[in-house]
Amino acid sequence: MTNKLNSLLTHSFCVLFILIAAVTKGVSQKPVKVFILAGQSNMQGHGEVEKGEKGNLTWIVKNDKNGKYQHLVNKNGGWTKRDDVFITTEDKYNVKRTTELTVGYGASEHTIGPELEFGNVMGDYYTNDVLIIKTAWGGKSLAVDFCPPSAVSKRGYNKLPGAPKDTGYYYVQMLATVYDVLENIQKYVPDYKGEGYEIAGFGWHQGWNDRVNQSAVDVYEKNMAHFIRDVRRDLGAPKLPFVIATTGMGGWKEEHPRAVALMKAQLAIANYPEFKENVAVVDTRDFWREIEESPSKQNYHWNRNAETYLLIGKSMADAMTNILSDNSRNKISQKIREATYSENRILAPTPPMGWNSWNSFKQEINENKIREIADIIVSSGMRDAGYRYLVLDDAWMGPKRDAKGELMADSIKFPAGMKAMGDYIHSKGLKYGIYECRGLKTCQGLPGSLHHEQTDMSSFADWGVDYIKLDACFAEKNGRLTTEDLAIYRDAIKKTGRPMILSISDFGQGGWAWGGKNYGQLWRTSMDIYPFIESVYNCAETSGGAGSIHPGFNGLWQFAGPGHWNDPDMLQIGNLKNATEDKVHFSLWCMLAAPLMAGNDLRVMSDSVKNILMARELIAVNQDSRAQQGYRVFKQDNIEIYNKPLADGTTAVLLLNKGHDIANITVNWKQVGLKGKQKVRDLWEEKDLGTFKDSFTAKNLGQHGHMLIKVGKEGSKPLAGPEPLSPEKYTVTNVGTTYLSDLYYIMKEYNAPVVDKSFKGKAFNLNGRSYEKGLGCKSISALMYKLDGKADRFKAIVGLDDASPDGKTGKFRVLVEDKFGGRAIYDSGIIEKKDGGKEVDIDVKNLDFIMLEFTGKGVYGNWVDARVEVKK
Numbered sequence: 001m002t003n004k005l006n007s008l009l010t011h012s013f014c015v016l017f018i019l020i021a022a023v024t025k026g027v028s029q030k031p032v033k034v035f036i037l038a039g040q041s042n043m044q045g046h047g048e049v050e051k052g053e054k055g056n057l058t059w060i061v062k063n064d065k066n067g068k069y070q071h072l073v074n075k076n077g078g079w080t081k082r083d084d085v086f087i088t089t090e091d092k093y094n095v096k097r098t099t100e101l102t103v104g105y106g107a108s109e110h111t112i113g114p115e116l117e118f119g120n121v122m123g124d125y126y127t128n129d130v131l132i133i134k135t136a137w138g139g140k141s142l143a144v145d146f147c148p149p150s151a152v153s154k155r156g157y158n159k160l161p162g163a164p165k166d167t168g169y170y171y172v173q174m175l176a177t178v179y180d181v182l183e184n185i186q187k188y189v190p191d192y193k194g195e196g197y198e199i200a201g202f203g204w205h206q207g208w209n210d211r212v213n214q215s216a217v218d219v220y221e222k223n224m225a226h227f228i229r230d231v232r233r234d235l236g237a238p239k240l241p242f243v244i245a246t247t248g249m250g251g252w253k254e255e256h257p258r259a260v261a262l263m264k265a266q267l268a269i270a271n272y273p274e275f276k277e278n279v280a281v282v283d284t285r286d287f288w289r290e291i292e293e294s295p296s297k298q299n300y301h302w303n304r305n306a307e308t309y310l311l312i313g314k315s316m317a318d319a320m321t322n323i324l325s326d327n328s329r330n331k332i333s334q335k336i337r338e339a340t341y342s343e344n345r346i347l348a349p350t351p352p353m354g355w356n357s358w359n360s361f362k363q364e365i366n367e368n369k370i371r372e373i374a375d376i377i378v379s380s381g382m383r384d385a386g387y388r389y390l391v392l393d394d395a396w397m398g399p400k401r402d403a404k405g406e407l408m409a410d411s412i413k414f415p416a417g418m419k420a421m422g423d424y425i426h427s428k429g430l431k432y433g434i435y436e437c438r439g440l441k442t443c444q445g446l447p448g449s450l451h452h453e454q455t456d457m458s459s460f461a462d463w464g465v466d467y468i469k470l471d472a473c474f475a476e477k478n479g480r481l482t483t484e485d486l487a488i489y490r491d492a493i494k495k496t497g498r499p500m501i502l503s504i505s506d507f508g509q510g511g512w513a514w515g516g517k518n519y520g521q522l523w524r525t526s527m528d529i530y531p532f533i534e535s536v537y538n539c540a541e542t543s544g545g546a547g548s549i550h551p552g553f554n555g556l557w558q559f560a561g562p563g564h565w566n567d568p569d570m571l572q573i574g575n576l577k578n579a580t581e582d583k584v585h586f587s588l589w590c591m592l593a594a595p596l597m598a599g600n601d602l603r604v605m606s607d608s609v610k611n612i613l614m615a616r617e618l619i620a621v622n623q624d625s626r627a628q629q630g631y632r633v634f635k636q637d638n639i640e641i642y643n644k645p646l647a648d649g650t651t652a653v654l655l656l657n658k659g660h661d662i663a664n665i666t667v668n669w670k671q672v673g674l675k676g677k678q679k680v681r682d683l684w685e686e687k688d689l690g691t692f693k694d695s696f697t698a699k700n701l702g703q704h705g706h707m708l709i710k711v712g713k714e715g716s717k718p719l720a721g722p723e724p725l726s727p728e729k730y731t732v733t734n735v736g737t738t739y740l741s742d743l744y745y746i747m748k749e750y751n752a753p754v755v756d757k758s759f760k761g762k763a764f765n766l767n768g769r770s771y772e773k774g775l776g777c778k779s780i781s782a783l784m785y786k787l788d789g790k791a792d793r794f795k796a797i798v799g800l801d802d803a804s805p806d807g808k809t810g811k812f813r814v815l816v817e818d819k820f821g822g823r824a825i826y827d828s829g830i831i832e833k834k835d836g837g838k839e840v841d842i843d844v845k846n847l848d849f850i851m852l853e854f855t856g857k858g859v860y861g862n863w864v865d866a867r868v869e870v871k872k
């Protein structure tokens with residue numbers, strides 16, 4: 001901040017003002033102003049600092065008669081360093097270099113470019129911190145390297161730019177670099193504390209490489225216009241101020257027809273009606289310095305004259321501040337974007353949102369389709385509505401690993417490779433998700449990650465992956481418990497140093513139960529979702545009600561929170577029968593704070609589907625910062641009511657009719673923690689409905705008809721949430737004997753047990769002997785109980801109830817944790833009812849979870865007196 005204070009002091013403002021200014025700036029509360037400076041070697045900058053006799057920076061500062069450049073030198077005769085302007089560059093070796101703005105951030109540490117004076121002017125202009133992102137690569141043309149997608153065709157590039165010679169490769173690299181910096185802004189602006197940033201302007205200085213051939217000159221003007229439009233769209237900044245500095249080398253003496261034509265094309269841009277308000281072109285021919293006054297004869301680098309670069313930078317900045325300060329143009333001011341500050345940075349603080357390829361494309365994915373999807377996520381407005389993760393599901397990989405054992409892209413589907421795919425996705429301001437499987441093979445039989453965990457996670461990190469969907473096909477053959485397996489991935493990801501979300505995809509095998517949050521950010525809570533409404537309801541059932549969890553929990557809400565989410569699987573919106581079904585699907589997922597991963601083919605998305613996916617007041621419920629998952633407060637037959645208390649003191653309420661008959665559904669305020677008169681807003685219609693006393697009734701709801709309303713006064717004290725279940729209900733907490741029939745199972749598969757009765761509903765009967773306590777099962781049933789490492793022994797008598805049909809068999813097993821581990825600590829072998837009861841007495845010391853598994857066909861299996869014992 002000292003630079004700003006100095007400049008204020010020299011302008012002799014009153015002391016009070018300085019104090020106020022110091023307070024507001026000193027803590028850097030204002031959003032960072034971000035400027036992008038892009039182009040080829042002109043923008044890299046070759047103004048010599050010391051080399052040569054004349055025209056180098058040292059010489060210029062010494063011979064600075066008018067005192068124009070004294071701010072570049074500090075009291076000790078060194079180069080000034082600003083603590084309010086920061087620069088990061090890709091230099092000629094493509095190394096990112098970052099610092100407080102100073103001399104030496106041209107193409108190399110011996111040179112300067114336009115950034116120096118551009119930054120100085122901007123730093124003085126704003127009381128905010130300024131960040132300059134300079135992306136420039138020498139020798140690049142607009143016709144090929146920087147060619148913007150819309151200049152190629154309406155549908156963008158014909159081919160994913162994967163190699164440096166490909167059309168658009170540097171356009172993609174430029175934006176991917178910008179987004180990478182913004183994502184990690186704290187690394188570049190050291191005093192950043194989470195105040196957000198604003199992309200404030202874009203500077204372009206380029207052209208030399210186009211002027212070498214006529215066809216490139218011919219398309220320059222058109223391409224430049226596309227470039228501005230595309231950059232604005234891709235950066236989500238529709239009126240982003242642009243300043244173009246012409247490729248003025250040769251100065252006013254330059255007569256080569258191609259050079260003259262190119263500059264003319266550049267100058268013409270400013271006169272386009274669409275660009276008039278906020279695009280300026282600076283003619284740089286005045287800044288040409290002759291060879292005799294310059295460090296070098298190399299004219300294509302402006303003779304390496306430092307003053308040339310100072311002047312280009314200053315003139316660009318002046319044009320920029322001219323745009324920015326013109327009141328009539330102030331409407332262009334860009335939105336403030338959030339970028340979290342790392343001390344409290346967690347992955348997935350709210351449920352991840354994005355798109356996944358599986359539900360619409362299955363194995364039929366390729367780089368062109370994905371590229372188009374990325375484009376549409378941006379152009380449709382989905383990105384800006386929150387859909388950030390673009391996840392490639394199964395079948396992106398080739399059938400074999402390479403010689404080093406590394407995963408390879410399917411060379412037909414993804415010829416440019418997975419890194420190029422990621423760069424493209426990043427260049428759109430999206431995040432890159434990829435699928436793998438912890439089994440030997442993926443669900444589609446392609447190479448899985450088993451025994452290649454670190455290699456694969458490192459490949460993903462190298463490719464710039466941000467999100468890993470980790471499937472579980474064949475994982476039961478791994479010989480590892482789920483938690484052992486996942487710890488390997490968690491640690492491997494950590495070792496890469498790249499933050500990557502781990503999405504645990506295991507068909508709903510109890511991630512909430514065995515502590516998915518210790519390994520990843522989300523876990524499946526159901527089997528795969530299919531494009532029909534019954535499947536949608538089924539998938540939501542565990543998270544929002546019973547399903548695979550004991551009904552006593554009333555859903556999984558107590559296991560969700562910032563950085564750890566229940567995932568009832570990806571969206572089928574757009575794949576269902578009609579808008580009514582699509583809407584109810586979205587409402588449920590928003591209420592359940594479920595990840596919102598669109599799964600429709602966005603290329604053929606109707607307006608209705610788009611409006612559903614982008615319903616902003618619903619998305620706000622899903623992404624609410626309180627991160628309280630919604631829960632069911634009422635269920636009778638086909639009528640259900642869910643409640644989700646929000647951060648602003650209101651609550652979202654879903655009134656849902658799943659049945660055929662038309663219904664009126666009433667929510668009483670006391671069901672949602674309110675009373676008296678309350679404001680009600682319809683979140684689908686985005687309309688206030690008025691004030692309602694004690695209750696609200698949604699009328700005439702047909703099948704799958706529903707209303708999602710927001711109730712209460714914004715800004716009031718947040719409502720109390722639901723009470724988490726006390727651990728004694730589902731965990732072993734007492735010394736002595738605990739009957740499992742007195743605990744809630746935390747996860748189940750297939751049939752729920754009957755408590756303290758056989759499945760027939762009678763006392764247990766084993767070979768004529770009758771018992772009172774235990775768990776009654778039928779056919780197949782697997783029950784997970786939480787021991788929390790506290791129990792010493794598990795004891796029971798197992799056998800087929802006398803009510804079972806003759807001659808049929810069954811089998812009892814006790815597994816450590818879940819079925820994926822396949823680690824049985826007890827196995828009854830196949831038994832018949834005539835075998836009577838078998839004693840089980842096994843060591844369960846230090847086990848967190850056990851699973852009781854009964855398998856039989858049409859027989860009644862009894863876990864009589866099933867209990868754990870805890871020694872004193």
Ligand code: GLA
Pocket residue numbers: 358393394435442443444471505507528
């Ligand atoms: C499993 C997952 C699905 C999908 C497929 C891909 O079934 O649950 O979401 O990833 O594999 O093969």
